[in-house]
Amino acid sequence: xxxxxxxxxxxxxxxxxxxxxxxxxxxxxxxxxxxxxxxxxxxxxxxxxxxxxxxxxxxxxxxxxxxxxxxxxxxxxxxxxxxxxxxxxxxxxxxxxxxxxxxxxxxxxxxxxxxxxxxxxxxxxxxxxxxxxxxxxxxxxxxxxxxxxxxxxxxxxxxxxxxxxxxxxxxxxxxxxxxxxxxxxxxxxxxxxxxxxxxxxxxxxxxxxxxxxxxxxxxxxxxxxxxxx
Numbered sequence: 001x002x003x004x005x006x007x008x009x010x011x012x013x014x015x016x017x018x019x020x021x022x023x024x025x026x027x028x029x030x031x032x033x034x035x036x037x038x039x040x041x042x043x044x045x046x047x048x049x050x051x052x053x054x055x056x057x058x059x060x061x062x063x064x065x066x067x068x069x070x071x072x073x074x075x076x077x078x079x080x081x082x083x084x085x086x087x088x089x090x091x092x093x094x095x096x097x098x099x100x101x102x103x104x105x106x107x108x109x110x111x112x113x114x115x116x117x118x119x120x121x122x123x124x125x126x127x128x129x130x131x132x133x134x135x136x137x138x139x140x141x142x143x144x145x146x147x148x149x150x151x152x153x154x155x156x157x158x159x160x161x162x163x164x165x166x167x168x169x170x171x172x173x174x175x176x177x178x179x180x181x182x183x184x185x186x187x188x189x190x191x192x193x194x195x196x197x198x199x200x201x202x203x204x205x206x207x208x209x210x211x212x213x214x215x216x217x218x219x220x221x222x223x224x225x226x227x228x229x
Contacts, residue, residue, distance in 0.1 A: 007220050008107040009187075011136070011163040013154060015172035016115035016122055018053040018194030020097050025090035027052050030083040031063040034075070040064075053174040053195040055116060056080060084121060088128040094193055096215035103218040105134070110161060112137035114153045114170070114180075119143045136161050149176040151184035158186075166227035169208075171217075178205040187224035189217070 017023045024045060032042040043063060051058040056079045060072040067075070104111055112135055115122050119140025126132045137160045139153045146152040158165045170181040173194020181188035190207035193214065202210055208224035216222050 006225070007223075008104060008109045009169040009223055009226065010109060010167040011158070011161055011169075012104055012109055012111045013114045013137075013157055013168060013170045013186075014111065015053075015170075015174065015177050015191070015194075016113050016117055016125070018173040019171055019177075019191045020093060020113070021091055021125065022094050023091040024049045024052045024195065025092075026083065026086050026088065027059055029086050029090055030079060031059055033082050033086075034078065035063055050195055050197045056083075080118065080121070084124070087121060087124050091125075093129070094214055096213055100214040100217045101134070107220070110136045110163070112139075112157055112161060114139045114148070114157050116141035116147050116176070148172075149179035149183065151180050151186075154180055154184040154186055158184075169223060171211075175200070175202075175205045178207045182206070185227055187227055189224065 014020050028043060028045050028048050031048055035042060048059055048062055051062055056076045057072050060067065060075055060079060064072070064075075101111060113122065117140055119138065119142055122138055122140050126135060126138070137157045139157050141147040144152055144156060154170055155165060158168050165184050165186045169187045169189060170177060171189040171191055172178065173191040173196065178188045178190060188207045188209070190202045190205055190210045192202060192210055192212050196202070209222065211217060211222060
């Protein structure tokens, strides 16, 4: 496991939902639109929030527990279409994220996003946050033949940024994020402020660092050291 680096990474890749962006309120509005269309009462945020990082199917399983997996699959397009119309309306950056990104930029580090969210939806977020020029790369869940926990999205992101995977750190709030980083040979940070099920145990993910709040990553010593020889 890499020791504390004492300096900022050359580059950082982030998951989006649950790591940079608290998108759960948008997801709740989407699920509740679908429930209202079917005469069901609204969910509360606490019901949906833990599964947001698991994707549309997991959220549909909470919103419509009576549906089996095949029926949930048929309603994913509706979920995404409704979400696209609502995207960014209620979502906010997690506290400290903007400060953390500015610290990275001030230190000369570049940063990008690797998410399992469809790329077209992730790209809608960038102008809302004024990130179009700041985000060096964006890889979505449908950008490549593989998605996390496969390492390919992280590897391609590094290729597009012109950096070595060993000099890049991945930050995410889900076990798939840490597995993808490990498979890519990239140091990792588990974002403990994100979305998790009660039974999730971040210790078992074996990330190189576990960080409680984004602002903590303004300290160079909080980052794992490079894996580069």
